[in-house]
Amino acid sequence: MTTENIRTYDVIVIGAGPVGENVADRTTAAGLSTVIVESELVGGECSYWACEPSKALLRPVLLRADAVQVPGLDPAVKGPLDAEAVLAHRNRMSADWKDDGQVEWVKSAGIDLLRGHGRLAGEREVSVETPDGDTVRLRARHAVAVCTGSRAALPPLPGIENLRSWTSREATSAQQLPQRLVIVGAGVVGVEMATAWQALGSRVTLLARESGLMPRMEPFAGELVTERLREAGADVRFNVSVVGAERVDGGEGEVRVTLSDGGEIVADEILFATGRAPRSEDIGLDTVGLKPGDWLATDDSLTVTAVPGNWLYGVGDVNRRALFTHQGKYQARIAGSVIAGRARGEQLDVGRWAPHSSTADLEAVPGVVFTDPEVATVGLTVREAERTGRAVEVVDYEIGHLAGAVQYRPDYRGRARILIDRDRQVVVGATFVGPGVGELLYSATVAITGEVPVERLWHAVPAFPTISEVWLRLLETRRDS
Template sequence: MTEAMEYDVIVLGAGPVGENAAERTKAAGLSTAVVESELVGGECSYWACMPSKALLRPVLARADARRLPGLRQAVAGPLDTAAVLARRDSFTSHWKDDGQVAWLDSVDLPLYRGHGRLDGPRRVIVTGGDGQEQVLTARQAVVVATGSRAVLPDLPGLAGVRPWTSREATSAQTVPDRLAVVGGGVVAVEMATAWQALGSRVVLLVRGGALLERMEPFAGELVSRSLTEAGVDVRMHTSVTSVSRPRGAGPLALTLDSGENIDADEVLFATGRAPRTDSLGMETVGGHDGDWLTVDDDCRVEGSDWLYAVGDVNHRALLTHQGKYQARIAAAAIAARAAGEDIDRAPWSPYTATADRVAVPQVVFTDPEAASVGLTLAEAEAAGHRVRAVDYDIASVAGASLHGDDYRGRARMIVDEDRQILRGATFVGPGVAELLHSATIAVAGEVPISRLWHAVPSYPTISEVWLRLLEEYRG
């Protein structure tokens, strides 16, 4: 074990969230070190956001083109699979992190490669690949940004069949002829969309009765209809009870709760996430390894005055952009406390994370796209708000008709009848992802309905749906 190195701040995890926390504390004048056990850039860069969207973009572009007379014949053929996968590989820098490491060097953030674990207050031990240990101590704070990992169910035979998780689904180098996808959430529907378009025969096995259950019901309905029309075999109320590879290699056999057996070449389980805290050393600071880390609104771990947790690991909102937001909040709080400042805990202070409770935006990059922010109707009613849902058929907007024939989409805004503000909004349809930030501003900023009337949408764009929603509300 080498002599301890001391910094103001130590960040565990060098994904986008950890990078943001480290860069912000460094910019505030605090010496900061970063610890990473895998690739600098994290899950988002190599196995999630970037490779998945690189796979999906050609799929969605082709779908858009096929809706346009004069263009659809030009894109009638299959995708160039090799080109799609090669472009995906370029987005991941071929799973090399040289560029990300160079960025750390450029902003003078020391990198310690290895597994970091807590060893008492403000003390971290980093175990490198060679088994050597380095002790780091933090004068001000330790920030945990270790993220989450895919969870596999406890199924007979699963351990021996090498199932896909989100990592394998976004990094596979060949297209399976038959792919079974287990799950009905974002990863499941996005990867079903991508691999079906690349040539797989996909069966989507959903334990519940709907896709995208955390969104408005119509989002899952429209996505399910589109997947089915594209050739995906979507099966609701279906569970897998066992999996095997009868010959040890080659095809899989999946047994369903109905007793039916289906064959596949690969199976993707998109069935949840768990925190990467299983060997964090939380027991040395009064916690428990393997748990999500509960934090307050400046992302400080409850019961601690020096330990912060940002991103997936705190379970507030498992999205990269929300984790980066939390990292900015935590870094500002750490810097303020280091300077001896009193932190203003007013709702919209720079030291208080509120958006990840009331205005979390998310886009599902399927065809059609599904985008939402804030509360659904059911969530708003369950929270005790007196609300009204206002719906509009996006296909009736002039801008939507320009996107091609057979445009299908729907918009909903959730209006708080007492406060006359928006509690949430959902859009489903081709090209709606770029509508979401305007909705996020309206929800996060609590913009009054009376003021939204003066935000005039350009004609002819899909954003004109905002005007139509307001007209529907006024009646």
């Protein structure tokens, strides 16, 4: 039997991943009564099927890759990784796919939690179908924030629904090591999972439709990662796509993959890492004049622009501004501040780098790819600068020339690049490739968001011998060129 009741809050948040949690935390801290609706695990994709489990798989891989090059350590670490132990560690880092700890935090923050599938039901209203079949009607005095994130997008391959293929979820949560794994896709998920599963003992074939890995980044990033993947034993192929695939023995056996070049691959599992799609197909967008399944277009205050009244917000992956957990949490802080300000009747400050504007989504999105070597990027690439008509000066340096890099890893291979705006003389883009370069990224992000003049950077002295000395070498290269 289905019953219905109505509850009223100041703010309704749909989706209890890191983004939804942060929106709810901000609005609750501002004194607004807030309920968060979640149909799966509280903590979202990042905690259980993305950031946390993938890095738990990759950390032993990257640590071993460094240690095997260090004199005195190399004999102790040259054996194979203990895949069973790594998978068990991954399970612990994913809380064994139980959200008790996350639920406890939500309650401690004073946020109400409602389990169930939430759908918009008109202006400032959300209908929630609970697991026990009841329907709860929620009304918001001020705002509804859609924080439903994104999901893996599968290609339109004939018969794919019967293939039992992996997406990023299966790739980060699998409990058994496939002997042979085909990965389709050259982006971050594809290269990270190739790095992890090859090192754990799978025979990996990585298929890239493009002529290089991670095509949106500087070309040298993909080249260095390709080099190391092939050295590790992975079969990396370019300019090839999948035109057919089937799982034999009634859908229970191996996967046979037909390629665009006429070749065929046989594997135990196939992972499609071919992009993301918004989780918006069944959240009631049609009740507010939007098309189900679309990305939510927002302005810099994270307000959905096509819905009048400034009450609907799209925060995190669902708006497609920057598909990173850390960027979604940044947006959540902005959105929470905007919602609270509007509730108090305040005038918003939405100018560039202002408190109510997510400017960083457009100018300084940092990201790290946890491959061997690591790739760290923020701001513009050369290609993006050319596409947008920005006049930039490009400065490169081989990180392996640094004393700190050689101390880190005797065979250090890596490269750094910064882009300097010719008119404003500030850094507008940075790419670092090499072991451990993820820790360089925050300094680059600060330089870009702070618009630090290049001449001022001469006075930021890096410690010796550290990899951060690359900043000094980049400035010296520019001066001497």
